[in-house]
Amino acid sequence: MPHEWKEALDQIHADEALKQRTRQFVQQNMARQRRPPAMRVVRRTLYAACACLAVCLLAAGYYLYFTPTSIISVDINPSLELSVNRFDRVIDVTGYNEDGEQLAGTLDLLYQDFTQAVTQLLDSETVQTCLARDEFLSIAVVEIDPQQGQTILQYVSSCTAQHRNAYCYSLAPEEAEHAHETGLSYGKYKAYQEILAYTDAYTPEQINAMTMRQIRELLYSLQTGQEPSAVTPSAGGGYGHGGEHGNGNGYGRHNAE
Amino acid sequence: MRSEQAVNRAIEQYADTVKRVCVLHLKNDADTEDIFQTVFLKYALSSTAFENEEHEKAWLIRVTINACKDLLKSFFRSRMVSLEDVRERAAVPQTSSEVLETVLRLPEKYRQVVYLPYYEGYTAPEIGRILGKNVNSVYTLITRARQMLKQALGGEEFAT
Numbered sequence: 001m002p003h004e005w006k007e008a009l010d011q012i013h014a015d016e017a018l019k020q021r022t023r024q025f026v027q028q029n030m031a032r033q034r035r036p037p038a039m040r041v042v043r044r045t046l047y048a049a050c051a052c053l054a055v056c057l058l059a060a061g062y063y064l065y066f067t068p069t070s071i072i073s074v075d076i077n078p079s080l081e082l083s084v085n086r087f088d089r090v091i092d093v094t095g096y097n098e099d100g101e102q103l104a105g106t107l108d109l110l111y112q113d114f115t116q117a118v119t120q121l122l123d124s125e126t127v128q129t130c131l132a133r134d135e136f137l138s139i140a141v142v143e144i145d146p147q148q149g150q151t152i153l154q155y156v157s158s159c160t161a162q163h164r165n166a167y168c169y170s171l172a173p174e175e176a177e178h179a180h181e182t183g184l185s186y187g188k189y190k191a192y193q194e195i196l197a198y199t200d201a202y203t204p205e206q207i208n209a210m211t212m213r214q215i216r217e218l219l220y221s222l223q224t225g226q227e228p229s230a231v232t233p234s235a236g237g238g239y240g241h242g243g244e245h246g247n248g249n250g251y252g253r254h255n256a257e
Numbered sequence: 258m259r260s261e262q263a264v265n266r267a268i269e270q271y272a273d274t275v276k277r278v279c280v281l282h283l284k285n286d287a288d289t290e291d292i293f294q295t296v297f298l299k300y301a302l303s304s305t306a307f308e309n310e311e312h313e314k315a316w317l318i319r320v321t322i323n324a325c326k327d328l329l330k331s332f333f334r335s336r337m338v339s340l341e342d343v344r345e346r347a348a349v350p351q352t353s354s355e356v357l358e359t360v361l362r363l364p365e366k367y368r369q370v371v372y373l374p375y376y377e378g379y380t381a382p383e384i385g386r387i388l389g390k391n392v393n394s395v396y397t398l399i400t401r402a403r404q405m406l407k408q409a410l411g412g413e414e415f416a417t
Contacts, residue, residue, distance in 0.1 A: 008357035008378050012280050014272035018290060022272075026264050026301045033258060033302060192364045 005094050025110075064089055069145035070152050072114065073186035074121060075138040076130045077211040078103040081185055082117055084152065086145065089118045096185040097208055099126070119157055136213040137166040140187040165213075184208055191215045198222035264301045271314060275321050279360065281368050282325035291298070292324045301326075318377070319387045323370065329365075359409045367402035370395060 012094035068083035068091060078099035093109045095101030103126050109117040121127060131137060139156045143149025153170050160166035171186055179189035182204040192207045195215070199222060208213060220226070275296050281290040299320055307313040319352045361369050369388060379400065385392040 005356040005360070006376065009277055009372075012273065012277045014276040014293065018270050018293060019268050022268055022297050023265060026268075026298050029262060029298050030261070030264075032259060048305045071304070079293055106269070 019033055039232075068092065070149045071142040071144070071157065071186065072152060073138075073140040073142065073171075074115035074117065074125060074127075075140075075185055075212045076135050076164055078126055078130075079188055079208070080104050080121075081184040082109060082114065082116045082121075082162050084148070086148070088148070094189070096183070100185070103127075114152060115155055118159055129255075130211075131163055131165065134165060134213070135211055136216050137163060138187040138191070138212045139166065139168045140171050140176075140185075140190060141168070142171045142173055142186055144173050187212070188215065191219060195219055195222060259301050263389045267300055267313070267317070268297055270310075271305060271317050274314065275317055277316055277372070277376070278321040279325060280367065281372050282322070287316060288328060292321065292328060295324050299339070314388050315383070316380075318373070319389075322388070326365075356406075356410065362381060362409070363402060366398055367405060370398040371402045371406070374399060378399065 008208050032094055065085055065087065067085060069086045070084045072082040072084060074080055074082070077097075079096035079101060080100035081092075081094050081096065082090045083094075085091045090112050091108050093104045093107075095104040103121075103124065106126075107120055107124060109120060112120070127137070137160060139160065141156065143151045143153075153168060157168045160168055169190075171190060176186045176189060179186045182189060182192070184204050184207060188207055189204075191212070192202070192204060192215075195207070195218060196203055198219075202218070210218070224244055261296055270271060271295075276289065279292050283289050283292060300317060306314060307316065360368060364370065370384060373384045373387065374381070379387065381395045382392050384390070385395045388395070390398075
């Protein structure tokens with residue numbers, strides 16, 4: 001091997017600075033390599049915990065918001081129900097007959113505070129027209145949360161105080177649990193239950209097709225033995241229902257004069 | 258993973274060898290330093306058990322050559338450098354000889370087979386193992402490299 005070649009290569013050295021930088025580089029990377037498994041596990045666990053927490057919060061939020069704690073069943077001829085959550089917001093509006101569905105479609109009740117929703121509903125042209133025709137307005141409050149149910153009942157009672165044919169009452173959830181199976185709103189279901197006590201000649205479909213006034217007349221005729229056509233549809237007081245106002249919940253109000 | 262003491266010993270013992278292999282392949286100080294550090298990091302993280310120092314040295318040379326090749330492959334597409342630029346290598350000492358300059362101008366495969374036997378003293382079978390080549394191919398490469406150098410250096414020939 002030529003001496004010059006060896007001499008030339010001998011001149012190539014790794015200087016001390018390069019070695020020192022390399023030592024530092026290697027040590028830093030070794031430290032990082034040693035640390036990561038534990039750090040990675042901690043980080044992954046943290047991410048997983050955060051993800052679980054986020055999912056749980058979302059699920060809990062969804063549950064809290066979209067679980068009804070009270071239901072307001074409004075029956076006049078349109079029958080519709082407003083589901084109210086624990087934050088007093090209307091989370092569902094369901095029409096229980098054709099008129100009810102049409103009315104629900106014309107109003108913007110969803111996610112409103114129940115006070116605004118009830119006011120809007122009662123002030124609607126459809127309800128006002130029915131009341132002007134001397135129709136009977138039934139508002140049943142299903143108290144899943146009794147405290148909120150009472151608040152709602154007080155509110156709807158005050159709202160309907162000036163209507164002589166309005167009848168507000170509360171229902172316990174167990175009283176209304178089979179209502180939807182029959183296709184009736186809670187208010188009509190309650191009346192249907194009362195009719196059933198006298199006769200089973202009427203189907204839920206027939207009851208659903210009636211206005212609340214017709215249902216009350218029918219009930220009154222069954223209670224008094226008079227023909228329905230002979231019943232004088234004078235406001236409320238004559239329907240034989242006065243004793244039941246409140247339906248055992250200790251609250252109720254009949255606006256009959 | 259090896260201990261810091263083992264890594265520091267290896268750096269102290271093989272730094273010059275690794276640097277020379279880098280200089281034979283790469284074109285500037287920055288790349289040389291990158292590969293130099295990468296090689297010793299690989300050494301630190303490797304769990305290879307070495308039979309002796311020769312085995313360890315051969316492993317480091319092979320890893321250095323492979324790392325240089327990988328870098329050159331990636332460079333080929335984005336930062337190809339002409340042969341003239343090779344002369345301006347910052348990594349090569351200013352006082353380098355004409356012989357070294359000539360060797361550096363050889364294609365990569367010839368540079369390796371000039372350096373390994375003539376400077377590090379490896380035999381053809383050992384070079385074959387380091388480079389992953391057939392022994393006959395190594396002999397052929399050595400012969401061709403010698404001829405090329407003889408031609409370039411005007412008759413001065415590398416003796417085996």
